[in-house]
Amino acid sequence: MKGGSVNGVGMSTITTTTTTTTKRRWRGFVIAVLGLVFLSMLVPLVFLLGFHNAFHSSLSGSAFPSQQHTLSLDDFTIGAYESHYSNNNTKDQEYVGTQVPERSDHSGIKGSFTKAPVQVLQLKGSPGHPVDVDIQKASSERHNANVNNTVLIQPSNGDESEVPCELRFGSYCLWRREYKEAMIDSMVKKLKDRLFLARAYFPSIAKLPVQDKLSKELRQNIQDFERMLSEATTDADLPPHVEDKLVKMEATIARAKSVPVDCNNVDKKFRQLLDLTEDEANFHTKQSAFLYQLAVQTMPKSLHCLSMRLTVEHFHTSSVDLEDSLTEKFVDPELYHYVIFSNNILASSVAINSTVLHAKESKKLVFHVLTDGQNFYAMKLWFSSNTFKKAAIQVLNIEEYSMISDLSLPEEFRVTFQTAHKLPKMHYKTEYISLFSHSHYFLPEIFKTLDKIVVLDDDVVVQQDLSALWRLNMGKMVNGASEHCAVRLGQLEHYLGRIYFNQNSCAWMSGLNVINLARWRELNLSQKFRRIVQQLNMEGRLHEAAASRASLLTFQDLVYPLDDTWVLSGLGHEYGLDIHSVKDFAVLHYNGNMKPWLELGIPKYRSLWLKFLNREDQFLSDCNVIP
Template sequence: MQPVTGKNTSNVNGKARTKAGPDESGGLCELKYGSYCIWHEENVEAMQDSMVKKLKDQLFVARAYFPSVAKMPTQNKLSVELKQNIQEFERVLSEITTDVDLPREIQKKSQRMEAAIAKAKSVTSDCNNVDKKLRQIFDLTEDEANFHMKQGAFLYQLAVQTIPKSLHCLSMRLTVEYFRDHSFDKELSEKYSDPTLRHYVLFSNNVIASSVVVNSTVMHAKDSLNQVFHVLTDGQNYYAMKLWYLKNTFKDAVVQVLNIEDLNPDYYDKATLSHLTLPVEFRVSFHTKDNAPVIHNHVSTFSHFHYLLPKIFRNLEKVVVLDEDVVVQKDLSALWSLNMGGKVIGAVQTCSVRMHQLRSYLDEHRFKKDSCSWMSGLNVIDLARWRDLHISKTYWKLVKEVSMKEGSALLASLLTFQDQIYPLDSRWVVSGLGHDYGLDIEGIKKAAVLHYNGNMKPWLELGIPKYKAYWKKFLSHDDQYLSECNVNR
């Protein structure tokens, strides 16, 4: 399982792809996570350092012709000329990588090299020698390209998994300020445990991400007076979170910050829950009957910590759970009047992944073949029903049984909530804003909740540009700490 900022990501049964939109060569763009041509469309810029690139091309060609010319006694003068040009270009390019640093006489050097190459091309030579040298150079270049591709993939994953400098700065500044000034402390609110109010639960280790969730929910609420938010975080981010929500107000809503490490409930495996984990995300793919690979939407599901909710909130009977990578665009009050018919959890289902398509992972476990998988992001939970059916106990038992399998968290969650899902209307949530470039903009505008599931979170530089605006407008642009840490950039 591969960790990602805010979530964990895993592939189940390989990769797959689909296509859409033309690329630069006239082919079709691969509409998938990491697609280069779609990224290029979004980030196209004028070519920089074109002269350096031209010099490299000339050096490549000169090296291909030089061995053949050097073997001809009659072309000794041309051989010397080519060698001198090659050595000069190698010296320049070993020291310089940008056009602005090139020497003034570089244009003349380029013209001399071009003339030498033209002479070499006009000389009758053994084409096999030229071809052989070109292939050698090509192989070396291909190896270099593969190296940079692997390096780029590594750096991409590093960027995804690493907290941006601005967010780290914010967390540190808030933590220091908390211990410097205790005047922010307030009395505990009775609302925290009042079952008659509307309680929202959020697991997060990201101050800004959690703030956007709370702010966007409150801004669109018809009545914020009865809203209570519970932000569960880890010890490292607890004091930063606490100060942020003490110094900021969100209309009439109240926010409780809890350190998950201090709760110490009686759970199944303390080693498994030693560190806060966020909703788990999977990219699921498999072959169709004609053996063609098919890509499916990312499936995100609960982390181990979600199964502690009935113990953490013993006085509550119903909560709405929001992931830290969502933005709320409409009033959610209708969720509290849902009649879920005795079901434990309300969730948007994704029927592109059904249980029978994961049968190789489910072994002897009984399951309904056509059952759809479900998504975290926006979930309504009947805690009373959860306790009656001992859902947490069932989950931990299944985790133990499938712990050695790929995607064990997904499989355990799917089996645990089998027959206990109340399907929410798909119009409640639009998912994929963290990986899918091809989402319908009108659909995004109409959705009640936007889910940025995927690697490209809106608070990262890697975030998909055209979706970032929906998230950024709920930042507190006038906040001193955000400004000093460049969070609003």
């Protein structure tokens, strides 16, 4: 009994301890869950408050959630840059320079804008002298590789009002004008304006005993307007005969204006009106520009759906890998080899399909699509389940190559020039350049058996047979490209650093490039590119912009200029191109923000892109891709 009693006490103690421990565990779990719920409510609130405050800050502050840099210059702005990853991860950079001569190329494109301001760059110095760059990081950090970092160029006198909308807010301004909708609250806004005027005059009128009748009329009109506006947000919400009330209010305000009063109070009210109106206008403009940038840089839900559906389908099917039977064609130097860097299924498909449909001998065409691991299987299934006449298509996962860490796509580089220093208002023009990225400089190592290739950007449409490119005699040149002589390297000297270069050299463009890989290997240009990148980084240049600078310099004096009729650039940002002359070019390059696979694409150019897309494909229908 005694032993059993002891054992019973022991068991009771153990049970109590276990129960206590269990309760503690559950208490800890409940506290953790409550903490997560609290954080899930707090974080969005903090983000929204921070987002709102960011837009009310000055332009030199953190107006957008990204890094910000500031540089200035006496009498004129010399240079700035930008970098961003757009919706297709295309890196975009900007440089602002001194006045340039009129365009000497034949592309027919006139630059007119830059993108929404996120960074502010000013250069302190004087023309022709080295510039000291002072970089100040904003409190917010780049939270995603796809966040846009753009540039606002401030005029030399610091007056923001002189900066045109296109320069401050970029292609958003062009898009807004193109798709401007009729206001549904114009009368409401007019009523609010008159209400504010009445409130401004009322305190002064109320102090004058001889104006008692006018004071009562003002008070009555103010009350009527407040009652109407408390229930109305659009013109449709307003009561009938609102025009009569407006006329009555305006007549009363006119009488109040004719009364001699102390102007201090009225002046104070009007200054408040001006400040509030400017504040609100700037806030909404910046907010709209930010949302526009977010729209063009974020992968649309439909394209994400397409990639995921194709990836899942790839692992559900046991289809025969057609690439195995085409191995010999992939390494045959006698065929026409095209290389495309892309993570966009639709874009690369249109580039390939348009090339094949215009080719005289499609059986000679071989396409190598270099993509990342995330899109690799989706790409493989798409190109194996769709036919492109007799062309062979190879999809390569660039991450499988040990010397490459990740996929980087062609970079876009914008150059904004001040064209008139001495006029009261500044005038700018913007030119777009697209260049090779880091990944392009592994081409000789990836395609070891080939001596010549043609590199296409995925945002191009081909309108003619390209076989003539394979008959070009480029001599000792390496890169057959379209030159952009509106921008010369000498105008970018502050941007390019202390590396020697020919100042009269024109900038060249990616999009359509004939590459002599044999000559490339002979000159070891890949190593030259990496050496320039390293040197630029040692000079304190930002790493994001190093690739574009190095690309401009790597092929110096090694560019074979293609005929002007080969490529037309600018269909992703220039509204003013003649749609009839567009059809005369062999290749259309949709460089810019307004890519044709986005709803924000320029409508009159989208049709030229859409006709090469099989919109009846089941996967496209299921994901509602470009309905």
